[in-house]
Amino acid sequence: MARVSWMLAALALLAGVLLNLFAPQPYMGLPLLAAAPLVAGAMLSFRSALIVVCVTCVVSVALDLERGRPATARYVDLAVVGLIGVLALAVNRLLVRQGRDLALARNIAEAVQRAVLPDPPREVGPLAVAAGYTAAQAEARIGGDLYAVQETPFGVRMIIGDVRGKGMGAVAAVSVAIGAFRQEAEYAPTLATLVQRLDEALAREAARSGPVTSTEGFTTAVLAEVSADGGTLSLVNRGHPPPYLVHGGQLVRLDPTLPQLPLGMGLGDLAPAGSEPVDVVRLPPGASLLLVTDGVTEARDAQGTFYDPASSRRMGRRFTGPDALLEALTKDVGRWTGDNYRDDMAILAVTRRRLSSLAAPERVASRGERRP
Numbered sequence: 001m002a003r004v005s006w007m008l009a010a011l012a013l014l015a016g017v018l019l020n021l022f023a024p025q026p027y028m029g030l031p032l033l034a035a036a037p038l039v040a041g042a043m044l045s046f047r048s049a050l051i052v053v054c055v056t057c058v059v060s061v062a063l064d065l066e067r068g069r070p071a072t073a074r075y076v077d078l079a080v081v082g083l084i085g086v087l088a089l090a091v092n093r094l095l096v097r098q099g100r101d102l103a104l105a106r107n108i109a110e111a112v113q114r115a116v117l118p119d120p121p122r123e124v125g126p127l128a129v130a131a132g133y134t135a136a137q138a139e140a141r142i143g144g145d146l147y148a149v150q151e152t153p154f155g156v157r158m159i160i161g162d163v164r165g166k167g168m169g170a171v172a173a174v175s176v177a178i179g180a181f182r183q184e185a186e187y188a189p190t191l192a193t194l195v196q197r198l199d200e201a202l203a204r205e206a207a208r209s210g211p212v213t214s215t216e217g218f219t220t221a222v223l224a225e226v227s228a229d230g231g232t233l234s235l236v237n238r239g240h241p242p243p244y245l246v247h248g249g250q251l252v253r254l255d256p257t258l259p260q261l262p263l264g265m266g267l268g269d270l271a272p273a274g275s276e277p278v279d280v281v282r283l284p285p286g287a288s289l290l291l292v293t294d295g296v297t298e299a300r301d302a303q304g305t306f307y308d309p310a311s312s313r314r315m316g317r318r319f320t321g322p323d324a325l326l327e328a329l330t331k332d333v334g335r336w337t338g339d340n341y342r343d344d345m346a347i348l349a350v351t352r353r354r355l356s357s358l359a360a361p362e363r364v365a366s367r368g369e370r371r372p
Helices: 002-022 030-043 046-066 071-116 167-184 191-209 322-337 355-369
Strands: 127-134 145-152 155-163 219-226 232-238 244-247 250-253 279-282 288-292 345-352
Touching: 002 030, 002 046, 030 046, 030 071, 046 071, 071 167, 127 145, 127 322, 145 167, 145 345, 155 167, 155 191, 155 288, 155 345, 167 191, 167 219, 191 219, 191 232, 219 288, 288 322, 322 345
Parallel strands: none
Antiparallel strands: 127 345, 145 155, 155 219, 219 232, 232 279, 244 250, 244 288, 288 345
C-alpha cells in the first residue's frame, strides 16, 4: 500500500513537471503539482508527506525559474503549493488520530462482545463443541447474535438466537438473554420450563425499556437439550431458522412440529406451564447438531438466491467433528455470497463423541498411574 501511495504522489508530481515544461501557454501544471502533497498527506506517513511537500515546493520554484516567470508569480506559485502542503499535513494528522480512535472503539467493541458472548468450552459432557461468529462488516464486531452451551443436572443445554437490533442496544439484550439462560438452565426441570422462564425474563426486560409492540423487543431462538448419555436431542424453536442434523454424509433440516413466536413478546403467561411443544430426535454417536442464525439462511448470491445448507453439495459429506463442520459451512457461505455478508452470522456445531473418544483420556491416565 505504501508503495502504491508513493507511486501516485510521484506520478502527480511528474505530470505537473511535464505540463509546466511542455504545455502551451497559458496552461500550467500547478494543479497537479499541488495534488502531490494532497495524495501524500492522505496516504503516507507524516514524515513521508512532509518530504513530498518540501520537494514539491522546490520543484515549483525551479520550474518558475526555468520558465523565466517574474518574482511575483514565483511567490504566488510557492504560496499556493505551500498552503496546500500545510493543509495536507493537517489532514494527515487528523486521519491518524481518527484511525487511533477507530481502532480503540473496535477493540472496546470486541472486548464487550467477548465478555457478553464468550467462546463455549471445547467439550461439554458427551459433546464436542465449536462456535463461530462472522460480522457482516469488519469494522462492526458487535451485534445481536448469541449462543451458549452449558452442562446442567438435566443434560447439556444450549441456545442460539438473534436479538432484534444492532450495536450496543442489541448487546444489552444479548447479555440479558445469555444471563437468563445461564441462570435458568441450572434449575428449570424441563426444556419447556426453561423456554417459558426465558420468555418471561426477556418480556420483563423489554417492558422496562419502554412500550413494546409486536415488531420490536423480541428474540428468535432455538433451545436444545442433549441427554447425559448423548443419545436424545430435544428441541424448542421460537421463530428461529431450524437447526440441522448432520450424520452419515447427510444434512437434514429439523423443522419444528408446531411453529412458535419469538421470545420476549409477553405471551408466555397465555400458555399453561409445561405446555411448550418439544421435538425429540435421536442423536447417534458421531452425529452433529448444526445451529445457525439468519445470517446463514438469508445469505444471497449475486442473483439474490438464498443459501440452503441442506441443498449444498459441499455440505453433503462426512465431517470429522464440529470444527470441520463449522469451517466447511463458513467457507461455503463465503463462496455463495462472494464474501459479501449482509448480516452477522453465528454458527454453533456440537458433535456426539463416540464411546472410544470418551474413554480414551481415562485409559491414558490409568496407564500413567501404573508407571513407577
